[in-house]
Every structure is written in structure tokens, then in C-alpha cells.
Amino acid sequence: MSPRPGFVLEVDRSTPPTLFWHGEGFHLERLPVGSRVIYPPEPLPALTDPDAAIADALEHPLGDTPPLRALLRGGMKLTIAFDDVSLPLPPMRAPDVRQRVIEAVLDLAAEAGVDDVVLVAALALHRRMTDDELRHALGERIFNAFAPHDLLTQHDAEDPDNLVHLGLTDEGEDVELNRRAVESDLLVYVNINLVAMDGGHKSVATGLSSYKSLRHHHNVRTMEHSRSFMDRHHSELHTSNWRMGKLIAEAGVKVFQIETTLNSNTFPEQFGFLQHREWEWTWKDRAGFAASSKALERTPPELARRIFHSIRSPHQLTSVQAGEVGPVHDRTLEHVHRQQLVTVEGQTDVLTMGLPFISPYNVNSIMNPILVACLGLGYFFNLYRGRPLVREGGVVIMSHPTPWAFHPVHHPSYVDFFEQVLSETTDLHEIEAKYENAFATDPWYVHLYRTSYAYHGVHPFYMWYWCAHALSHVSKVIVVGGDRAAVRRLGFSPATTLADALEMAEDVVGRDPSITHLHAPPLLIADVQ
Amino acid sequence: MDFLLRSPTRPGGIEPAPSEKGTGVDYATAWARRYPVRLARAMILDDLTVPAVQALARPHILGRDALERLDGPVIVTANHASHLDTAVLLAALPASRRHRTVVAAAADYFFDRHWKSVLSAFWLGAIPMERLKVNRRSAEVAASLIEEGWSLVIFPEGGRSPDGWGQEFKGGAAYLAKRCGVPVVPVHLRGTRAVLPKSSRGRPVRLRPGRVEVRFGHPMRPSQGEDARRFSARLEAAVAVLADEAETDWWSARLRASRDETPAIRGPETSPWRRAWELAESADPARRRRRTGSRHEGRTDWEASPPPRWPRNGH
Amino acid sequence: MRALVFERQLARFAASRVAADLAGSGRGVAVGPLELGEIEAPDLPGAGFVRVAPRLAGICGSDLATLDGRSSRYFEHIVSFPFIPGHEIVGDVEGGALDGQRVVVEPVLGCEARGLAPPCPACAAGNRGRCERIAFGRLAPGLQTGYCTDTGGGWSQSLVAHESQLHPVPDRFSDEAAVMIEPTACAVHAAFQGSAGGRRVLVLGAGTLGLCTIAALRQYSLPGVLVAVAKHPEQRRLARELGADHVVEPAEIVRAARRLTGSLALTGRGGALERVTGGMDVVFDCVGSADSLAGALSVVRPGGEIVLVGMPGPVKVDLAPLWQREVMLKGAYAYGTEETPSGPASTFDLARDLVDACDLGQLVSARYPLERYEEAIGHAAAAGRRGGVKIVFDLRRRPRRGRGVGTDDKETP
Incomplete structure (x- = not known):
């Protein structure tokens, strides 16, 4: 069905x-x-073979860019940035999409003999991720290969030595980015588009920037004029990010954007009632609801919190697109809207x-x-x-x-x-x-x-x-x-x-x-x- | 009277007598090979260490028959990536040999304190060994033990691998084999690092039960006129073939060995992440399959790349 | 005359201490050494003394400590038994030059009242609070009226006071406002003890003393930032009204001090702040307990100042921070002469002006007749929780309704 x-x-x-x-x-x-x-x-139904889909997206990028394979060469400087712990919600069951995508990117990089690779968690002003969270998002292999050599980094928006001011947009907005990302020959951004707000130029322009840069679009005026910020064509927040994206491209930062969308399969089996329509609740759903709400009444809040935060969502990949930011994001939004x-x-x-x-x-x-x-x-x-x-x-x-x-x-x-x-x-x-x-x-x-x-x-x-x-x-x-x-x-x-x-x-x-x-x-x- | 109740203080200007408790290479381990101690160690090994290794690492042992056919002392050499290696290797030895085996352990790590020395000597039957060079005293001790009929476990890499790849074999094992005229059994251990990794940058180490493989190779002796350095290189190569066998299969490994194409256990000389990547590649068979399934042949120009086997999404 | 008398009875001291520990402050009165009785009014001890008939007499924190049996043995030599408590007094003078006038009593019994001439250096300099001779002279030992057996005290119908102790009250003052002058004088003195001008100041405690200190600081010291710590909603409201820039809950002190000074902090397990590395320039501790002093030490900056305003007893406090951070710990007791920008001024005069300016009479929350002293003291001990500040005994012949502003009349019969 x-x-x-x-x-x-x-x-x-x-x-x-x-x-x-x-x-x-x-x-x-x-x-x-x-x-x-x-x-x-x-x-929506998930992709039957996500790894093949990822490989295919890297091989056939959207927009005016050669495939990733052709962009990689020995001796280059490659930085892979990825969305932080705020996505997806709840955290998805292993393997996380980021792990799948970055493994595919790294396979190509290894084949091409790229020695200088650094991973960056695009935190913006969010909290740093713990080792466990990084392990979960990236998988054991990536963590073990990069973390011990300090090649798995987290963006630090307060480290003046590792920020570069790229200039001002037409509207006078400062654009200040992660130095490593700017100085790389190629910046690959691996994104998860859970909602329409995510992704596009916001990935790099927000995720890898500093307070100096963020304050131009994270402010009351912008937010009052973002109607809504889930609709990028009517969102001042996005317009500002797009201006910054333009400047970043003009400054010579080569971004290879990889965006992924997930289906809305948000809760595991035992919580099926949370995503079924009430008149279609089976006896299992009704029993599940009755049992869990009864049990929760007697559970101390601290414990209940821990139980809920241990939920791993069975989200599945519905699309992956790679290449130039604009066309990639347009395709991504189609998939988000479809869901x-x-x-x-x-x-x-x-x-x-x-x-x-x-x-x-x-x-x-x-x-x-x-x-x-x-x-x-x-x-x-x-x-x-x-x-x-x-x-x-x-x-x-x-x-x-x-x-x-x-x-x-x-x-x-x-x-x-x-x-x-x-x-x-x-x-x-x-x-x-x-x-x-x-x-x-x-x-x-x-x-x-x-x-x-x-x-x-x-x-x-x-x-x-x-x-x-x-x-x-x-x-x-x-x-x-x-x-x-x-x-x-x-x-x-x-x-x-x-x-x-x-x-x-x-x-x-x-x-x-x-x-x-x-x-x-x-x-x-x-x-x- | 107070004087009688406390240990006396030393007058100024008097040098303290040298302590008799030596540590490091000087630590004397003879006590640990006396009969009652051996008995106690055998019990601990059989009733504690071996079951623990079974539970934790479920060792899969291959090629042990080569060792079972041998009489008399041997030197067992293996690659080294985890503290678990010694226990796994001892557990994999035939029981009779296990109880008459000593382990060469780094003098600066296992014998730096008195209590550590006692523990290492008692529990593992360890003898102190200099890591990097052949130390006369430790070599003497090891040689005399081999001559007494003890087998010796030694990790010629001189320490645990920092990243999981093998390191150069030091000459100690080869030297002892030549000197004592005993055979050397090369062994490859796979998967111990996944169970108990070496800690890196202060990250806490977690014990993760898993499955390890222990591959015994054929016993080797130095050939006529072969010096210790050459023999050591040959031992390293033998372990490399065993490692290759662990990745592929016995036949492929043999074929590659005959064509001199066995991958070095020291890994590719590239950046740290790629070394780690290659290593993980081989450690995860499922991953290997996945990757070969989606890999495009050759590195052609992107427009000329073969059509995708998987329908493009979103059309 | 009718009076509440405090006898020296060790067994009852102990009983009140136990009761206070078990049931809370103020609960030890029933078993303690305080008793209501008909006694002889005290004799005039000598020339210059007059009788004062109290109108209102306040219940002070130090009184409560005495009644709870918590006060320090330090005071043994500078009080004399039996005594009538009460040193926050507004009353009418009977006899002498001020006959018939309404006055506030400045309770410290210095050299002048004790008939000692020449006075000690402190009294000579106008700092009566620091008098060296409070155990000598024509009066029995006693640091203040209300602790001396010869003078009587405010919790009675009559006491004697030296003319030098009397401060006439202008007519526009209500009795409630007048009775606040003495505690306010303590607060004004405290404000002058700390160097708060232009600095970041924290006031711990929002009882009478805390609130008056806030008002005094705002009026006379011009602090840069004034932060008050208050537990109860009414206290928070008053603290803000009297001039605190920020009012925080006791549990938030360290966080607030860190935030307002932009300091770094040291955290304990789970990320909770333990103490700030910088902190407030001056802390006024208007509580005087071990906890408040430790709290003050955890938020004062290195080289900062702590002014102890509330009366402490024997407390156990870790002084390592005092030593390592070179903090100055300073007491602030009673009153004397203050150096104001416009020259020296008597603390009482400054206090009178402050009561007038800030309408501190509003702090008097309830009045009780002497007969209901157990209830009154219980109320005083729980004033903050019950939404009150200052509790007083009403000794006027008949209740005069409507003279106090914002006071609660239901407690009077």
C-alpha cells in the first residue's frame, strides 16, 4: 500500500x-x-539501497560541477563538514545518514590518495558533541580513524585563530567562516534536511560561522520578517544566508553540498500509536498507549527523560542529492515537501x-x-x-x-x-x-x-x-x-x-x-x- | 623508648644502602618459576584467564596442529596491538605448553614498579625485556630459560601498535632462536584491538566483547648462514602472510606470497587517517562487500563513467 | 509597671535553645527565661537621667538570638541580669529639659551615660558604638539599653535614659516611622563601613536590617550595581522598591554574582556553580549565620570586602578563601558619627532623614501588646515567611489607629 x-x-x-x-x-x-x-x-518508502544511491549521487552531481571523484586528487586539502547533534530528531538508528555519506566520500578520497582530510562538526553556536554522539553520528570506523589524530574537529566560533573574515555582503553583513573550511581545496558539506529550514546556503553560512556573522540574520528584525522561516522564499533568514552563500562562492570557497532527506518514520514499533491515526489504532496501539501512559504516570521525570532520550528513530533515507548548493537544495525541498x-x-x-x-x-x-x-x-x-x-x-x-x-x-x-x-x-x-x-x-x-x-x-x-x-x-x-x-x-x-x-x-x-x-x-x- | 617503637631515622651524611629490590631489567623472576608459584599460576591461567578470554574474545584458533607436533621449547612471536594479546595467546597455546611458557614483557612498562613486577611475574610468568635493543642481561635470562625447556612468548614489535598496523620486528626473537637453536612459531592475532583498544589521547578505553582469530604459522628456523636481522625480516614476512590469509583465504595468501605481493603488515605509508581507513576496511567484512558492490570500475572521466546500476531518484 | 523580664536562669536558657533548635526560632519563648510581670520601674541612676514611657518597641534579630539561647557567650560580661529587652524605642519623655517630647532612644550606654569623665577616645570622637567602657561606671554592665539591669528596656511601660541618648522626633513622623530610626541607624552605619561607592555590591538578607541597608546604600553610598538576595516575595518587592537593581533568590546567588560581574566560575559535579573566581566588590551580610558568611565568601572578589551587619554567634566557616583571596572582613555595629561629603554627621540624624525619605515606617508590619509576647516573638521569628518585616510591641495607652501607613492593625486588640 x-x-x-x-x-x-x-x-x-x-x-x-x-x-x-x-x-x-x-x-x-x-x-x-x-x-x-x-x-x-x-x-514515504525508503530507498532500497541507500549506499548505491549515495554513490550514484556523488557520481552524478546536480548543477555545474564534476562528480566528487573528479574533484579529489592526491595532495589536496579536503574538509568534510556535517550537521551536528541537533539533527535528526530523535537521533536515528545506526547507521546514521552522516556515517553512510561520509564513508562514501572517504572511500573516494582514499582511492584518490587524499592525505589531508579533516572532519568538522558544523556546530555554529550549538554545544559541542560528546564522543558518544560523534561515534553515533559518524560510526565507529570514522571516529576511530580520525579522532585519535585530532582530525575530527568541532567548529569553534570563538577561536579567532581559526576564523577567517571573508568580507561583507551587498547588505553589509559580515561573513566569517571556519578557517580550515575556507582554506581547503574542497569543502564537502553533509546535511540532513529534516525540515525545510535546514540546508542550502544556510549549512555553511550558518553552521561554520561566528557570532559576528550570525547576528546579521539571527536577530529580531530578520525573524519578524521570516514568514515563515520554513519557507525559504519568504524567509529573510534564508535570504541573508543566500547572500552570504554568494559571497562565500565568490571568495573561492568550493563547496560540494550533499543533502539528504528522511522519511517521517519517526518512532519505533512499540510507539507505533504515535504515528497512526487514532481511528486506526490496533489493539497493539491501544495497549501500547495505555501501558506507556500508565507507566509514565509513575515514572520520575528524570527517568522518563532518560527513557525518551534513548529512543532511536527508525528514520530512513528517501533521497540524497549532491553537487552545487542551489540545485541540490531545490531538489531537497521537493523531497521534504513530498513527505x-x-x-x-x-x-x-x-x-x-x-x-x-x-x-x-x-x-x-x-x-x-x-x-x-x-x-x-x-x-x-x-x-x-x-x-x-x-x-x-x-x-x-x-x-x-x-x-x-x-x-x-x-x-x-x-x-x-x-x-x-x-x-x-x-x-x-x-x-x-x-x-x-x-x-x-x-x-x-x-x-x-x-x-x-x-x-x-x-x-x-x-x-x-x-x-x-x-x-x-x-x-x-x-x-x-x-x-x-x-x-x-x-x-x-x-x-x-x-x-x-x-x-x-x-x-x-x-x-x-x-x-x-x-x-x-x-x-x-x-x-x- | 620512643626509639624502639619507630623505625630509626638516618643521620645526615650517611648514604642509604642500595635497595635490593631491583626493578626493570634487573628484576629477578626466578621465584615465579618455583613449583608452588607455577601451580598457583597454572590454576589462575586455566580457571580465570582462559575462561575470561573465552567469554570476552571467543578466540577462533587456526593452525595450532603445527605447534602440537613440536616437542621442546619454542619461541612464539606475534603481532601486538592490545594488552589482550598476551592472554589470548597464552589461552591459545596447548595446555601443557601454556604452563611452561614465559612471556617477554617490556621492562619499562611491566617492571617499572616493584608491585607491577611481582604481578607481571606471577600472573603472566613474565620476564623483563628491553624494548628496543638486545640487553645482555635479559637475553641471558631468556636464553637460559629456553635451554631449561621453557617456551617464550615474545612480541617482536617491541610494544603495542599505535594505530593498529604492524611495526617493524626487532631482532630479539631471531637472536634468541639462533642462539638457542629452537624453532620460532609465527602467529597472527586479529581483532584483539577491537575488544580492548590502546587508549588514545586520554579517551577512556571500553572493553567491547568481540571475536578474535589466532593463526599459527609453520615453525621456522634460521637457515644456514642467515643472520638474526635477515631471520627477523623473514619472521615479519611470515606474520604478514598469516595476516593476508586472515583477510582473504589461505590459497590467495599463498599465491600472493609466491608472487611476493603480500601486503606489508606495517600498512601503507600515507596520512594517519588513510592508514586507519585501510585498516578498518579490512576489519569489517560486511563493509568490504558493500563497498565492492557499489564501486565503479576504473577512474575514467566523469562523463564517460558507466551508467548507474541504480535508478536515479526523483525522476 | 508591666514588663517582660529576662532572668539569668541557665536551665531555661538551655530549654529555649533546645526548643529553638527543634521547633524553630522564636519557639523557645514559652520555656525560656523571659517572663511577663509587674515590677518596680527602675530608679533614676543619676544626674541627666529621665524617664521615658515607650510607645512602640521593636523586636530585633539580636533579641531573637538571645531568646533562642543562640547568642554568643562573648556578651556575658557586657550585659547584666535581670534585664528588660528592647532597644528600638520611641517614647515620651517624663521630666528634664525634654519633658513631654516624643523621642527615639539611642540605646548605646557610653561614657557619658555612665558618668565617666573624661570619656574614652571612641566616645570622645563621637563613635559611641565603639565605647571601651560599657562594663564600667555608674551603670551595671550593659552594651545598650535593653541589656542593662539599671536602665530597663523598651519591652516595658517605663525605662530610664540619659539625656544624651534622646533624639526628639519631628511631629510629621508616625510612631511606626520613629521606631524604625534605630534599626535604620545600624544600617546607615553599615553602609558607611563598606566602601560601596560606584562598586558592585551584594546585600545578603532582606529582613529589617537587609532592607534598611539597601535603602541606606542607595541613599548614601551610590553603589554601581546593587544586588539584593531575598527569599520571600514581599521581601523581594520591598528590596526592589528600596533601590536594589537586581533581586535574586538565595539559591541563585553564585549564578547572579557571576553573571553580573562577568566573572568566570568553578563548577562542581554536574555543572553546578560552586564559586565565582571574580565577584562582587562588597558584600553586606545582614544575616550573620555560618551559611551567609560562607555564601559571602563564595561571591566576593579577590581583595573585596565583607561587612558583617547581622549579629553573628559562634559560627564555623572555612577561612581559606578569606586568606587566599585577601578578603577584608569587617564588622558594623551600632552607630556614631559618619563622615559624609558634607562633613561629619550623627548616624541617628542620617537615619532619621532616610526613614523620612524612603518611608521606612512601612516596614512595621504588626503590633502586639506585651501580653501577647509569645505570639509577637513567634511572628517576628517568621516575619519573612509571613510577609512581614518589623514586629513591634505597642505600649501606647490605647491603640491609635491610622497613624502608621501600610501597617497591619488586625493584630492589635
Whole structure:
């Protein structure tokens, strides 16, 4: 049976309750009759022979570039950059796509006798990856061949010796990149396009750049004008990255881009109910839901977190394309849209969403309140093309426990942002003007970012900016089942149940509002007509 | 009275008498070959070390019959990549020989402290050996033991390989074989590094149970007029053939050996990553298959490359 | 007259100590050496002394420590038993030149009150708090009114005080505002003890003393950044209102100090911060416990200053950081004469102005009659948690409603 496309369900009296993610757990909620539920398309079939597909993509690149084999020669300087631990979500079962692709690249490099090869994790301002995470992403072989010789590196956006300023774009944006990448004869970027935001020129221009460069597109103004940042042709974020990409190419940095797309087979068998449609739940799905939600009620949060973060997703490769950035990314987007696009008629007054336990920035970590806001108002809100799912002045209702908890190693600046900045103001422009610079240059955060496993000091600001479009668009945000103090600190309204939240929403949008539920993950993009 | 209760202090200007507890090459291991100690070691070897090796490394032993046919002392030489090698090799020896075998161990590593010396001598029956050169004293000790009927395990590379590839064989084993007139059995060990790697750059080492192969070669003696250096090179070549056999099969290895095409165990002289890459290539048979399945023949111009066997995606 | 008397009874000291340890501060009163009774008003000890009839008398942290049996044995020689506690006093003068006037008592019993001439060097210089002769002269030993058997104390209907101790209160002051002048004077003195001008300053503790110190610093020292540590919501509100730039929770001190000074830090297991490597220039410890002192040491910068404002007892503190970071630890007790930019000024005058400027009378949260002293002391010990700051005894003949601003009248009968 070929996978069915996504669709919009209208809730009637015989519709079973709808699954809502709730952090490390899930609820079944009855939505009012007449509400709409947007279901993602079913997982696309995987490539039958991924290794052959990869070899083929390297052999037949898109755009104006010879195949990788012809670009490799003895004595050259080759750098292979790859996406970091923030992709894919949840981390995929071994072998990871990056391992498959980089092994293929290295095989060609070995054949060609390329001695000088360095791998770079394109962290941007994310935390460094642990050895275990690198092992998982790249596989044992690559790790063992490169790590002992210090040839497996992680981009350090705070190392002045290893950054090169390439110049200014037409709009006066600084472009500062990883020195090794710039000085290589060839830079191969291995990307995973889980959502439409990833990839393209953003891979290199963001992943291998510095704060000096990032601040030109990671700011409130850009984010307010990225509508949405999942739609690159209407995203100021991407436009800026594309300008930078142009400059990078003009500066003579030769990039060979390899982009991959995955299907939406997100959760393992035993969690099948998470990606089946409720009226099609088999007895196994129902038993699985009952057993896991019962068990989770009795599980301490710390343990539940550990269990959920040990989930390895059965994602499979649906396409791989290599070559010149532009044509490669266009092809990639076709594949992402093929998997994720759902047509939705018209906007809604109230948008509900269940937020899962994971966001790009808390892999093997704690989803702190700032990340909850970012996942809901940054990522999920922006999963649209055309117009936002919720109308201007509408209400967003998110379900997540939103604990007042922070990972002390991964998110040190987040705690301070939450304690100091958000307690003073939640206003984006004020925050940006008053606090960003102090956090971005704080030597302690810089130290932790470089030597420990901490996100950069400025990163919580970006998470907050990510919400910019949503915050200026909706008139109220309600969090169901969250820590009340933490939710208030974010400037949102806490509610105990979904019914309460809908009541509260009516105060804003009027009686009998239209309600739409985003049934994700698995992820989807709403094509709002 | 206080004086009687404490160890006396030494007056200034008096030199301390030299300690009798020698370490390094000077450590005397004779005690470890006395009967009660041997008995205890045999028990530990058979009841602890061998089962542990079985559980951890599930050794697959090939060609041991060559060794079983020999009487009298032999010198066993093997490539060296892991601390596990000694235990695996001892476990692979026939039981009767295992109990009458000493192991040449690096004096600067296993005998640098008194407690380490005691432990090495007792547990492995180790004797201290200088790594890089033939030391008169350690050679004397080893030679006299061989003459007494003890077999000797020695790793002629002089230490564990830093990257998994073999290193040059030092001359010690060949010298002893010539001097004592005993045969040398070349052995190739495969997979021990995967179970217990050498730690690199302070990364913690993890024990990963796996499967190792122990390949015994035919016993070798120095030929007429062959000096120790030549004989040592021949031993290295013999281990290389065994290594080749482990990668391919016995026949291919023989053919290649006869054509003088056996790949060197020291690996290609390229950059570190490519050495590691080549090594991993050979260590993972599944990977080898995968790669040959998708490899394009020859290195032609890209436009002239053969059509893909796999349909292009997205058309 | 009616008074609360503190007797020297070792068994009851011990009992109150145990009760305080088990049930919490303030719970030892019922079994402790404090008793309500009808006693003779003290005699006038000599020339210059007058009677004062208290209107309001505050319950101070040092009183609570004494009642809990936690105070240091250091004080044994400079108090005399039995005594009537209470040194935060506003009352009416009976007799003498100030007859009929409303005054605040400056409780320190220095050379002048003790009839010692010539005065000791400290008294001569106007720093009565540092008087060397508080155990000598015509009065029994006693560092302050409220600890001396001859003078009586505020928790009664009448006490005696030397005219040099009296500060008339302007009419516009409510009794509540007036009773705050004495604790505020301690805070003002503390503010002048630390060199806080233009520097990064942390105030630990947001009880009466902490809040007044914040106000005093803001008014007289002009610190660069003033950070307050407060546990309870009402304390946080007041701290911010009185001039703290940042208010943080006790658990956040190290993080806040690091963040606000841009310092590096040393982390323990799991990434939790243990101490900052730089830190605050001056820390005012308005708690005086082992924990607060250790906290102060963990956030003060090398070469910085810690001013001990709250009364400490015997505490066990690791002084390694004090030594290695060359930190100056300084006490701040009572009052005297302060060097202001416009010349020397009496601490009490400065305190009076500050109470006026910042409306510190609002800190008086509840008034109790003497009869309900157990309740009053229990409330004082839990003031922060119960949303209060300063608890006072009301000794006025009849309750005067409406004179205090923002005070809580329900506690009065």
C-alpha cells in the first residue's frame, strides 16, 4: 500500500479522542465537534539501497560541477563538514545518514590518495558533541580513524585563530567562516534536511560561522520578517544566508553540498500509536498507549527523560542529492515537501499543539521553558507555507509540562536568561538591545562553549527571537499542564486542562472559535490556502 | 623508648644502602618459576584467564596442529596491538605448553614498579625485556630459560601498535632462536584491538566483547648462514602472510606470497587517517562487500563513467 | 509597671535553645527565661537621667538570638541580669529639659551615660558604638539599653535614659516611622563601613536590617550595581522598591554574582556553580549565620570586602578563601558619627532623614501588646515567611489607629 498523503480531519461525534504530545508523555483529548486535526502524510518508502544511491549521487552531481571523484586528487586539502547533534530528531538508528555519506566520500578520497582530510562538526553556536554522539553520528570506523589524530574537529566560533573574515555582503553583513573550511581545496558539506529550514546556503553560512556573522540574520528584525522561516522564499533568514552563500562562492570557497532527506518514520514499533491515526489504532496501539501512559504516570521525570532520550528513530533515507548548493537544495525541498506538505483550507482562531520531549537543542538534555517556547512558537507555529495556520490575533494553545528545570552543563546561559532577562521583560526588542551583547561576550559562556558542552551565551536569545513572528502575530499563548511560575515567566498563561485553555481562548477570539490541532510529530508543513 | 617503637631515622651524611629490590631489567623472576608459584599460576591461567578470554574474545584458533607436533621449547612471536594479546595467546597455546611458557614483557612498562613486577611475574610468568635493543642481561635470562625447556612468548614489535598496523620486528626473537637453536612459531592475532583498544589521547578505553582469530604459522628456523636481522625480516614476512590469509583465504595468501605481493603488515605509508581507513576496511567484512558492490570500475572521466546500476531518484 | 523580664536562669536558657533548635526560632519563648510581670520601674541612676514611657518597641534579630539561647557567650560580661529587652524605642519623655517630647532612644550606654569623665577616645570622637567602657561606671554592665539591669528596656511601660541618648522626633513622623530610626541607624552605619561607592555590591538578607541597608546604600553610598538576595516575595518587592537593581533568590546567588560581574566560575559535579573566581566588590551580610558568611565568601572578589551587619554567634566557616583571596572582613555595629561629603554627621540624624525619605515606617508590619509576647516573638521569628518585616510591641495607652501607613492593625486588640 503506498503511503497516504496528509489530510485535515473534521472532528464529529464519532471521532475518537485526539493524541496530544505532552513532553515526556502524551494525553488523549476530546476536541470540540467541528475542530480540525491536521495529520501528516504517512512515511514515504525508503530507498532500497541507500549506499548505491549515495554513490550514484556523488557520481552524478546536480548543477555545474564534476562528480566528487573528479574533484579529489592526491595532495589536496579536503574538509568534510556535517550537521551536528541537533539533527535528526530523535537521533536515528545506526547507521546514521552522516556515517553512510561520509564513508562514501572517504572511500573516494582514499582511492584518490587524499592525505589531508579533516572532519568538522558544523556546530555554529550549538554545544559541542560528546564522543558518544560523534561515534553515533559518524560510526565507529570514522571516529576511530580520525579522532585519535585530532582530525575530527568541532567548529569553534570563538577561536579567532581559526576564523577567517571573508568580507561583507551587498547588505553589509559580515561573513566569517571556519578557517580550515575556507582554506581547503574542497569543502564537502553533509546535511540532513529534516525540515525545510535546514540546508542550502544556510549549512555553511550558518553552521561554520561566528557570532559576528550570525547576528546579521539571527536577530529580531530578520525573524519578524521570516514568514515563515520554513519557507525559504519568504524567509529573510534564508535570504541573508543566500547572500552570504554568494559571497562565500565568490571568495573561492568550493563547496560540494550533499543533502539528504528522511522519511517521517519517526518512532519505533512499540510507539507505533504515535504515528497512526487514532481511528486506526490496533489493539497493539491501544495497549501500547495505555501501558506507556500508565507507566509514565509513575515514572520520575528524570527517568522518563532518560527513557525518551534513548529512543532511536527508525528514520530512513528517501533521497540524497549532491553537487552545487542551489540545485541540490531545490531538489531537497521537493523531497521534504513530498513527505511533509498538507493542504489546509483557511486559517483558524485557535491553534492547538502537543509539544514532544525533544527539540533540536535538547538532545540528551532537558527541555527547559525557553526551549518549550521555541519549539511551540518557533518551530511548530512556523510549519506553514503561505499564511500562518492561526489567524492574526488568534490564540496558540500548547501542551507541555514546561518544568522549571535547566541542564546545568548544556544550558548555563539559559538559566541566567530565564532568571535575569525574562524576569525583567519579555519584549524582544528590549531584550535584544539591553542584554544580548552582555550575554554574547560573557567570558564564562565563551569558556563553557569552547571547552565544555554548553550552548553559546547568546543562544537563548536566538531561541526567543525564533518566537518573534509568532509573538507579534498571536494575541495570547496558553500552556496546558505546565509549571505555572515558569509559564508566567515566559509571559504566557497557564491552564490546567485543554477545556480551561479553550475557555480562556474564547475570551480573546470570541465564542465558538474555529480550532485546529497540529497533529505533530511526525512533522508536517501546512500549505495554508 | 620512643626509639624502639619507630623505625630509626638516618643521620645526615650517611648514604642509604642500595635497595635490593631491583626493578626493570634487573628484576629477578626466578621465584615465579618455583613449583608452588607455577601451580598457583597454572590454576589462575586455566580457571580465570582462559575462561575470561573465552567469554570476552571467543578466540577462533587456526593452525595450532603445527605447534602440537613440536616437542621442546619454542619461541612464539606475534603481532601486538592490545594488552589482550598476551592472554589470548597464552589461552591459545596447548595446555601443557601454556604452563611452561614465559612471556617477554617490556621492562619499562611491566617492571617499572616493584608491585607491577611481582604481578607481571606471577600472573603472566613474565620476564623483563628491553624494548628496543638486545640487553645482555635479559637475553641471558631468556636464553637460559629456553635451554631449561621453557617456551617464550615474545612480541617482536617491541610494544603495542599505535594505530593498529604492524611495526617493524626487532631482532630479539631471531637472536634468541639462533642462539638457542629452537624453532620460532609465527602467529597472527586479529581483532584483539577491537575488544580492548590502546587508549588514545586520554579517551577512556571500553572493553567491547568481540571475536578474535589466532593463526599459527609453520615453525621456522634460521637457515644456514642467515643472520638474526635477515631471520627477523623473514619472521615479519611470515606474520604478514598469516595476516593476508586472515583477510582473504589461505590459497590467495599463498599465491600472493609466491608472487611476493603480500601486503606489508606495517600498512601503507600515507596520512594517519588513510592508514586507519585501510585498516578498518579490512576489519569489517560486511563493509568490504558493500563497498565492492557499489564501486565503479576504473577512474575514467566523469562523463564517460558507466551508467548507474541504480535508478536515479526523483525522476 | 508591666514588663517582660529576662532572668539569668541557665536551665531555661538551655530549654529555649533546645526548643529553638527543634521547633524553630522564636519557639523557645514559652520555656525560656523571659517572663511577663509587674515590677518596680527602675530608679533614676543619676544626674541627666529621665524617664521615658515607650510607645512602640521593636523586636530585633539580636533579641531573637538571645531568646533562642543562640547568642554568643562573648556578651556575658557586657550585659547584666535581670534585664528588660528592647532597644528600638520611641517614647515620651517624663521630666528634664525634654519633658513631654516624643523621642527615639539611642540605646548605646557610653561614657557619658555612665558618668565617666573624661570619656574614652571612641566616645570622645563621637563613635559611641565603639565605647571601651560599657562594663564600667555608674551603670551595671550593659552594651545598650535593653541589656542593662539599671536602665530597663523598651519591652516595658517605663525605662530610664540619659539625656544624651534622646533624639526628639519631628511631629510629621508616625510612631511606626520613629521606631524604625534605630534599626535604620545600624544600617546607615553599615553602609558607611563598606566602601560601596560606584562598586558592585551584594546585600545578603532582606529582613529589617537587609532592607534598611539597601535603602541606606542607595541613599548614601551610590553603589554601581546593587544586588539584593531575598527569599520571600514581599521581601523581594520591598528590596526592589528600596533601590536594589537586581533581586535574586538565595539559591541563585553564585549564578547572579557571576553573571553580573562577568566573572568566570568553578563548577562542581554536574555543572553546578560552586564559586565565582571574580565577584562582587562588597558584600553586606545582614544575616550573620555560618551559611551567609560562607555564601559571602563564595561571591566576593579577590581583595573585596565583607561587612558583617547581622549579629553573628559562634559560627564555623572555612577561612581559606578569606586568606587566599585577601578578603577584608569587617564588622558594623551600632552607630556614631559618619563622615559624609558634607562633613561629619550623627548616624541617628542620617537615619532619621532616610526613614523620612524612603518611608521606612512601612516596614512595621504588626503590633502586639506585651501580653501577647509569645505570639509577637513567634511572628517576628517568621516575619519573612509571613510577609512581614518589623514586629513591634505597642505600649501606647490605647491603640491609635491610622497613624502608621501600610501597617497591619488586625493584630492589635
